[in-house]
Amino acid sequence: MLQIRHLAVAYGRREVIADLSVGNLLPGTVTALLGPNGSGKSTLLKALAGLARTPRGSVTLDGEEILHASLERRARRLVYLPQSLPAAVHLRVFESILVAGHAGAPGSTQSRPDVTQVYALLQRLGIAHLAMRFLDELSGGQKQLVGLAQALIRKPRLLLLDEPLSALDLNYQFHVMDLLRQETAQHDLITVIVLHDVNIALRHTGHALLIRDGRLRADGAPGRVITPAALAAIYGVRGRIEHCSKGTPQVIIDGLCEALD
Amino acid sequence: MNEPLKAYRRILLARSLLLLLLLGVIGTALLVDIMTGVSGLTSGDIVATLLSPEEASPVTRVIVWDVRLPYALMAMAVGVALGLAGAEMQTILNNPLASPFTLGLSSAAALGASLALVFNIGIPGVPESWVVAGNAFVFAMLSALMLDLVARWSGMNASGVVLFGIAMVFSFNALVSLVQFMASAEALQGLVFWTMGSLSRATWPTVGALLVAFALILPFSMRDSWRLTAMRLGEDRAASFGIDVKRVRLAALLRISLLSALAVAFVGTIGFIGLVAPHIARRLFGEDHRFYLPGSALVGGVILSLASIASKSIQPGLTLPVGIVTSLVGIPFFLAIVFRRRMQ
Numbered sequence: 084m085l086q087i088r089h090l091a092v093a094y095g096r097r098e099v100i101a102d103l104s105v106g107n108l109l110p111g112t113v114t115a116l117l118g119p120n121g122s123g124k125s126t127l128l129k130a131l132a133g134l135a136r137t138p139r140g141s142v143t144l145d146g147e148e149i150l151h152a153s154l155e156r157r158a159r160r161l162v163y164l165p166q167s168l169p170a171a172v173h174l175r176v177f178e179s180i181l182v183a184g185h186a187g188a189p190g191s192t193q194s195r196p197d198v199t200q201v202y203a204l205l206q207r208l209g210i211a212h213l214a215m216r217f218l219d220e221l222s223g224g225q226k227q228l229v230g231l232a233q234a235l236i237r238k239p240r241l242l243l244l245d246e247p248l249s250a251l252d253l254n255y256q257f258h259v260m261d262l263l264r265q266e267t268a269q270h271d272l273i274t275v276i277v278l279h280d281v282n283i284a285l286r287h288t289g290h291a292l293l294i295r296d297g298r299l300r301a302d303g304a305p306g307r308v309i310t311p312a313a314l315a316a317i318y319g320v321r322g323r324i325e326h327c328s329k330g331t332p333q334v335i336i337d338g339l340c341e342a343l344d
Numbered sequence: 345m346n347e348p349l350k351a352y353r354r355i356l357l358a359r360s361l362l363l364l365l366l367l368g369v370i371g372t373a374l375l376v377d378i379m380t381g382v383s384g385l386t387s388g389d390i391v392a393t394l395l396s397p398e399e400a401s402p403v404t405r406v407i408v409w410d411v412r413l414p415y416a417l418m419a420m421a422v423g424v425a426l427g428l429a430g431a432e433m434q435t436i437l438n439n440p441l442a443s444p445f446t447l448g449l450s451s452a453a454a455l456g457a458s459l460a461l462v463f464n465i466g467i468p469g470v471p472e473s474w475v476v477a478g479n480a481f482v483f484a485m486l487s488a489l490m491l492d493l494v495a496r497w498s499g500m501n502a503s504g505v506v507l508f509g510i511a512m513v514f515s516f517n518a519l520v521s522l523v524q525f526m527a528s529a530e531a532l533q534g535l536v537f538w539t540m541g542s543l544s545r546a547t548w549p550t551v552g553a554l555l556v557a558f559a560l561i562l563p564f565s566m567r568d569s570w571r572l573t574a575m576r577l578g579e580d581r582a583a584s585f586g587i588d589v590k591r592v593r594l595a596a597l598l599r600i601s602l603l604s605a606l607a608v609a610f611v612g613t614i615g616f617i618g619l620v621a622p623h624i625a626r627r628l629f630g631e632d633h634r635f636y637l638p639g640s641a642l643v644g645g646v647i648l649s650l651a652s653i654a655s656k657s658i659q660p661g662l663t664l665p666v667g668i669v670t671s672l673v674g675i676p677f678f679l680a681i682v683f684r685r686r687m688q
Contacts, residue, residue, distance in 0.1 A: 132584060158586020165580035170438075172576045174631045177352055179577060182632070186574030186585045202349050214348035217630075233577070237585065 084109050085131075085241060085273050090140035090150075092123075092130050092297075099126045100297045103140075108290065110240075110271040113263055115284035115305060118294035119318050124277045125166070127294065128243050131275065132163030144241055144273070161241035162234040166249060166277075168226040169233065171219040176210070176229050177201060179218055183233035196236050208232055208262055224255030231259065235266060242267070244276040248283065256280075260287040281309055281334045293317050306332060315340050359635045362628060366642035370420060373649035377416035380656045383407050410548075418546035419652035419666065420645045421554045422607045423617055427644020428558070429603040430618030431625060431637050432565060435572050436593045438579075439506055443618035444604030447491055447505075448512030449484045450615060453608040454539050455516045455523070456483030461534045462527040476538065477550065481609035487512055488601030492594065541612040541667025543652060550610040557606050561599045562641070568592055569633035576631050614667045617644045620678045647674055 085108040092100040100123050108114050116124045130138045133149060142150040149157055169179060177198075184196035205211040210228050213221065221229065227247060234242060244263075248256045264287060267274045278284050284291055285305045293301040293308055295317050301308040314322040314334070322336045378394070379387050385404060393400040393408040400408070426444060433442045444450065456479035459465040466475035467482060491509060498504045520539075524532055571592050574582045579589050604618065624647075625640035648670060655669040 134580070134583060154583070154588055155586050158584070161584075163580070163584040165578065165584070167578055167580070169581065170576060170578045172631050173626055174573070174576065175352075175355075177348060178573075178630070178632050182570060182573045182577070183581075183585055185570045186582065186587055198349055198352060202346065205348070211348060215351050230581075233581070233585075 084145065085275075086141075086143045087131070088141045088143075090127070090130060090138060090142060092126055092135045092138050094136075098297060099123045100130060100138075103127065103294075103297070103299050105292060105299065105302060108273050108275065110273050111268050112289040113267050113274045113276065113287065114290040114292060115288040116275055116277045116292050116294065117279075117281060117284055117309075117317070122294045122317075123297040124294055125245050126297075128163065128245050128275065128277055131241070132161060132243050133157045134163065149241075158237075160239065161243060162237050162239040163243040164230055164234050164245065164247065166245040168223060168250060169218055169230045171226075174218050175214070176216050176218060176221070176232075177205070177214040179229060180204070180232050180236050184236040201236060204232055204236055208235075223250040224252060224258070227251055227255065227259055228262070231262065238270070240271075240273060242272050242274045244274070246277050246279065248278065248280070256283065263287075281314070285309055285332055285334060309334065359629055359632075359639075363635065363638060363642065366639070366646060370642060370645045370649060373646060373653065374416050374420055377419060377649055377653050377656075378408070378412045380653050381407075381412060382656075382661050414546040414548055414551045415543050416649070416652065417551045418543050418554070418611060419648045421551055421558065422543075422611050422614060423621075423645035423648030424641040425554060425558050425603040425607045425644075426614065426617040426648075427621035427625070428562065428565060428637060428641040429600040429607075430620075430644070431622040431633075431640035432572065432596045433600050433618070434622045435575060435633070436596045437506055438575075439503075440623065441619070442506060442509075443615070443622075444600060444608075445613070445615040445618060446513070447509030448487050448516055449601065449604050450608045450613045451513045451516030451520065452487035453480035453484040453605065454520050454613060456480045457538050457612070458520050458523040458527075458535050461538060462523050462531040477545075477609040480612075481605050484605035484608055485601060487516070488597070488605065492597055492601075495594070495597065537665070538612050540665035541614040541670075542665045543611055543655075544663065545611060554606050554610060557602060558641075561603060562638070564595070565599060565637050566634070568595065569637055572596070572637075573631060573633040612667065614648070614670055616667075616671045616674045617648055620674055621647060623678065647677075 087103060087105040090100055090103045091098065116128065118124045126135060129135050131142055133152065138150055141148060144160055149160060180201050181198065205214055208228060208231065213225060218226065218229065247259055251259065260283060263274055266272060288305055291305040291308050292299060293313055300317055301313055311323055314320050319340045320336050321338050321340055322334055325333050325335055327333050379390050385407065389404060390408055393404050397405050397409055430443045433444060434440055457476050460476045460479040467478050470478040491505065494508045495505050524535060527535060571587050574585055574587055575589060575592065583589050621644035622640045624643045625636050629635040629639040651666050651670040651673050654673055655664045655666045658664060
């Protein structure tokens with residue numbers, strides 16, 4: 084499990100994350116990180132990945148401190164996928180995944196994936212047909228799936244994704260979220276993703292963290308913490324939760340709050 | 345079933361064969377290069393002299409062993425050195441316009457050479473015949489060190505490094521112009537000739553130095569090949585895979601500096617190879633650096649060997665500076681590759 088205690092990150096004098104603690108993020112669960120622009124979501128994710136410059140506090144993964152661990156140690160336990168899609172380079176999909184598995188692997192050849200493992204993963208994700216295509220000829224959605232494969236080939240315990248849906252159409256949004264949930268459950272991953280769409284969080288994730296101004300405002304099951312009051316406090320919007328004809332909860336936004344802060 | 349796996353293995357095999365083929369082309373080009381010239385020697389004479397030098401006449405021996413061979417080997421050595429340096433540079437700076445010359449290394453070398461040629465300013469203790477090359481090398485390395493300092497200071501931001509390199513190009517070019525302005529007519533001629541890039545300065549010690557440096561550096565490049573490939577996927581992503589991006593970049597910068605400083609010190613400015621060889625190699629081999637790096641080196645060697653042959657053949661009896669020929673011969677190839685890609 085992942086525990087965050089008194090995490091603080093500052094850029095210069097500006098404190099982006101302030102004294103943030105999260106009790107437990109459990110394996111097998113996809114956690115949504117929600118909050119307005121500039122609230123510190125991406126910084127929090129980077130800090131968890133060990134990519135923030137001067138983090139204070141403590142982050143433990145299965146009891147092991149990862150905040151100040153060496154790059155190599157962290158890379159063995161976690162993968163962070165930045166918001167950008169894999170660069171459009173002249174590499175075949177298959178190669179790019181092989182590279183992701185090989186690149187940071189320290190010394191021992193045992194931890195390196197072989198070509199059959201790469202192929203098996205591609206099949207699992209339903210993108211084996213893309214194997215020999217070049218990255219620079221894929222659509223945004225296909226690239227995101229390849230990016231996910233690059234992460235999963237490293238068999239991480241902690242998977243951190245920064246807005247994986249931002250460039251995707253509706254079909255791929257569902258596709259990516261389904262795969263994430265399936266992989267997270269099957270391989271006992273702790274998955275944390277930054278999301279903008281509260282409905283997707285409500286529908287596809289098992290846990291939600293709501294952040295504003297670098298502070299944790301709510302922490303719990305999405306259905307419980309995404310409330311009209313929370314929407315007003317976090318995003319400054321007037322919203323309600325309705326249940327559709329199939330019983331699925333749906334966030335409807337009616338407008339902006341009168342006085343925003 | 346497993347069709348992609350078979351396809352991938354076929355691709356790996358094809359790439360290995362292509363590397364071998366390029367090696368063969370370089371060997372052939374080397375031979376042709378040695379045979380090309382105006383001495384009136386037949387191919388048979390030359391082969392015989394190569395195989396058993398002690399039986400050849402002294403004049404033939406000197407022509408083949410002290411002129412033709414170092415000249416041809418230097419063409420190949422400079423080509424492979426610049427090909428490798430350019431390939432690594434385009435990767436670590438994530439910029440298809442990067443080459444050892446974009447960063448001002450050659451301009452710095454030219455400034456060093458000009459100080460020696462015009463004002464006889466050299467490093468104390470360096471033998472007369474090495475003063476120009478010595479100056480060029482020291483200046484190129486100094487500019488590389490400056491680049492390295494800026495890179496560290498600015499947190500290794502790739503675009504910042506490129507911009508600083510361009511600033512250096514202009515500064516050093518201005519200083520070279522200043523030196524030219526102050527030079528005597530005779531010294532000016534020498535300087536202009538130096539900047540054109542010529543293989544005729546090749547000697548056994550310089551060829552040897554460059555080949556040894558290349559042989560020592562290539563294994564280090566190959567050891568980083570997976571990491572360099574991963575960096576093509578994006579820096580954040582590479583860092584997340586456990587790659588120390590800054591360390592990889594600094595190590596590459598050091599290798600690039602050494603290779604290109606040596607090359608430019610020995611033969612002057614030959615700017616085109618480091619830019620173009622990586623582009624051609626990328627088309628031929630893709631961006632798996634296990635193949636792309638040696639591929640780019642070999643392509644560089646082939647281009648410069650062919651350019652060397654051309655520089656002796658265009659106007660019989662006259663050897664044009666190879667720097668000029670390289671650009672003139674290489675540019676059509678380059679454009680063909682770029683536009684063919686656009687058409688697809």
